[in-house]
Amino acid sequence: MLSLIVFLPIVAALVILAVPSSQKQIIRLVTLLAAVGQGVLAVLIWQAYDPALPGIIASPGGSPEGSFQLIERLPWISLDLGNFGSLTIEYFLGVDGLSITMVLLTALISIIGVLSSWTIKKQVKGYFILFNVLSTAMMGCFVALDFFLFYVFWELMLLPMYFLIGIWGGPNREYAAIKFFLYTLFGSVFMLLVMIGLYFSVIDPLTGNHTFSLVAMASQENYIPDAILGPESVVWRYAAFIVLFIGFAIKVPMFPFHTWLPDAHVEAPTPISVILAGVLLKLGTYGMMRINFPFFPEVFQASLYVIGVFGAINIIYGAFCALAQSDLKKLVAYSSISHMGYVLLGLAAGNSEGMTGALYQMFNHGTITAMLFLLVGVIYDRAHTRQIDKFGGLASYMPVYAGVVTVAWFASLGLPGLSGFISEAFVFVGAFSSEVTRNIAIVSVLGIVLGAAYLLWSLQRMFLGKRNPDAVYELRKGADGQEHIHFHDWNGKNDLDARELLMLTPLAVIIIVLGVYPMPVLGLITTSINQLVEVLSPVVLTASAAVN
């Protein structure tokens, strides 16, 4: 089932290859079909998933069975390295609480992304082929349980993303694309080194061979004591933790590695922004939770404070930067940086409340930010500008749009009753309960006010009051005597049309439902998070050290 959900888009891409490029509607529908197929599979996976199984590490016998679910495991590449033994790479998929949340999110955002791509006019065939490749790569990252396989999917993501920004982007697209590409590549080179080091340090308890299995790597007893990344090699373990962390932090993106994000967002077309903010950023924090932290738990425990400080910087610095933006999309991009800071803060708390909040925040940020970027796209399609001061008074003329914007904006500023609040609340609960990060949490609550400030201010400048004198739209008296809004070069519906509502409504419903009753998602993740906290906890570490 997992292979199917991962490779369905690739199949769609192959089908599209065979379709002549003039058949744009067929190309779009094939992609939509694949995305909806993924959605159906995601729901089936969700139904089949047993939230009682913990995941994160193997079950007591050393087998991933009974801990992970829907496992698919085949030997993939086997190389005889002579004296070094043999190199075994497995095709190894499976889900636990961390990944199923992200699988659901990815499937959802992919569907939204396809619908949003309907407006792409340029080189439709190439666009959708790349889109499908991207879709496969993202899904693959979240279900891969072999480090090498994970790495392959991770790198596979870069290529379509580079072209999607670089060809279908805005005026400065090539700069943004290359910046994104190089930045991420920079991070992943080190990941490769650490990966190889880990391979030679870890033994699969079942076979006795070296392994790339993420499951085996998450248990400290599988490490060879005197190997390069074994428990005795303190310096190398710190170095490996740090470079891995930077690799993932670039994706989050964490200050000071964040500047690729605003550029990428500003240049990327709307659907790609949605995918980027909705899913790709989560890969960074997912990587931390799946790989970075459990492989080096003692280093993690030693770096809680530092991670927390970076989280706080993201929250507050991102919010201040957002406050200063005049381009709405850039504002949303910086708000994204700010909100991903909550994830970092929650992770730094190191306890169940904080980590649950962090993972839930990843999900909620995915849905909320997707909505924000879609809404930015709506006004950009019509007005061809995103300058906040070029509007004013839109609420009078586009009431439905204004209503949906209000929901999304308030979700983003963490209004209770909407999903973002719960995740941010538990990030704070966790961070405050941990004595290490308590002071950081106290400082970070400032982000709650700043978030409200930049969002409400932009809401006011664009939607409330009256039309700005230099607004990009005109008002014309209609037949009914009422004033109607008019955009240049826009023949569509002024207020939200059916396709836009089709994208926005499900997101809004999810945001509200998960804000009132979060258990549908939280129920999936708590067991895994508790397991993760257990794996990371200093008590377990000292115990296993005593065994060694």
Place this chain on the structure above:
Amino acid sequence: MHTLIQLSVIVLLLPLLSFVLLIFFNRRLPRSGDFLGVGILATAFALSAWIFWDVIVLHYDPAFRLTWDFTWIDFGDVPGVGPLQIRMGILIDNLTAIMLAMVTLISLLVHLYSTGYMTGEKYYGRYFAYLGIFTFSMLGIVLSDNLFSIYIFWELVGLSSYLLIGFFFEKQSAADAQKKAFLVNRVGDIGMWLGILILYSQFHTFGYQEIYDHIKNGDFHMSQAWLTAAGVLLFMGCVGKSAQFPLHVWLPDAMEGPTPVSALIHAATMVAAGVYFVGRIFVILTPDALHIIAFIGAVTAFMAATIAITQHDIKRVLAYSTVSQLGYMVLGLGVGAYSAALFHLLTHAFFKACLFLGSGAIIHAMHHEQDMRWMGGLWKKMPWTFATFTLATLALAGLPLTSGFMSKDAILAGALGFAEVEGGGIYYLIPVLGFFSAMLTAFYMGRQIWLVFFGESRTHLKPADEHHDDHHGHDDHHGHHEVHEVPWNMRLPLVILAALSVFAVYSPDPLDGGKGWFMHLVQTPPTAVSAPAGAFLLHGASAAEHPVETAAHGAGAAGEHAVEAGTGTHDSHGDTAEGHPPAHGEEEGEHHGPVYDDPRQAAISHEAHAAHDRAIMYSSVMVAIGIGLALIVYAFRFIDPEKTAQRIRPLYLYSFNKWYWDEIYDATVIRGSLLLSRIMAWFDSNIVDGIVNGVGAMVRKFGTASGNMDRYVVDGMVNFTAFFVQTTGAALKKFQTGKVQTYVVMVLLAVTGYVLYYFVQLLS
């Protein structure tokens, strides 16, 4: 599930239903669905009245308490904590039942009133939807049994307040005011949130009762300073929502909202939620935290009263009066006059709602004129409004026979008692500010009554350039400026609210609210943070006999019983919560509070009781002075207000400009943050990104250098080799002429050379 719990859940959800129906379907319904809003609220009020009847009248038990809760979030078996669940639930005690009835009643009256006041508005249906979500959130605050859910509803009332203040969002000032209200409230809320976090981090629960029990059992493992901090931080939520100094600045601006909204949200219910919340957390407030609360309340009461005396806008006077009265309530809680403060919350809700709706009637009748300078002589034209407005004014000013008299007097008595227990000195500032504010209140209300209702109409005096253009979609009837009494649907709420401002509703004795049902049913809970014994021996002589005296009445068990009831129902978690029979009713003829183990609480309770008569005397004198002054200035005109204002111009301007708080905040916080944001954005695009681009450029330079190296050195070698071969070849090719003669010569030369060489070798 107990019937009362079921009823309260229905009451809670009804207004939400109203919101959902109206926000989506108001355009498709006749009359934009206003009848739905009114009807649903009427149902909610009827059910609340049922709850009120059952709890207050039938049970009549100070210890009445009913809880029900369910698991909202299940964290599973958390390492280091054990099974962890976040529970949500409902708590019904006497205070809840009273608040429930009060909120639904005023909301119903405001709904009804709005069907008249808001007629013809562009977003008429949406208005009732917003009222619905407000009522829902407010009821949520009232019914919550834990800090997490009260925080949720706390923010939700903030949202509804935001939406309603900005109802006329096309107006810039309204859009500014709504943003200001939300942001200022958020500042208070982050304090409240931190307070909640402190308590949660200790006990891993949000439930009031669990937290109080833990604290009572001494499970709070941080220092006492943290507990004080928790109390003060939680109180910050109240500072924001109840517009206490220094976060009071949003409330006067909130008057940009429609006037019925001002009555419901910004006078009667939401702003009082802060006081209600402090009442809920009262038992965990340390003496230090209470002192801070008392001073904040006193300063707020006084400051707002001094501002109210110079404002021209009829609603602004009432807004500052609201701030001032909220200050009284907070002061009351701070000094330990718990029942009195909450009593004032209730009485104030009715008379202030009456005043705001009355002012709405005046504004409506005056065609959106809000400036009192251009009113006058309205009593003949609007007799109903005049009568109800005056009655409510008397209650606000605190004249005998009104509800406000009893509650305000009880607070002031508490303040006097508090000052004596705390040892006087600086603590006397609190009652002094309280009494002085009472005088100012009487003065500015007297001024308002006179300017609005008496004298000659001054409409014609209004300068032409001061024409306010703030009719929003109303069909404004310029030209005919006839002033009429408002229709029945606006008059009825005024009459009901005015009737509820009469003493008899609350107590048989007009001079003593303590003899009434409210003070009997809502008694000061015993504190969970006992002050060290012996600290109050100075006044101990009287305090010591107090417990003995009341213990004889058997009321002592009341406090314990409440605790017992709470834990008992919680443990069962299900729907088995039972009402408690009025076990203590028969023994409580006199109005004695419960016995306090805590000597400080016992002393304050006793001293406040002793100060009762003095408080009546002082406050009557102050009110008389205030009204007398108002009459002298505005009725008899012995003193010309304009000339006086000129004479004390700096003071006048200080008051008129609201102590310049807006300007101060603008210059510091707002400009500061904006500047900071610009600096950070510059830093981001020039320094952080500059470094990134710099690294990029450096890598490129390095690339160029290595490219050059490649081109000139590595490639140079290759090229040199090629060049060498080429040159040599070119030189050699000269020998290859293609002529046989040349080759023959060359062969000959070569052979000759070789032979010569051979011979030389041979010879040597």
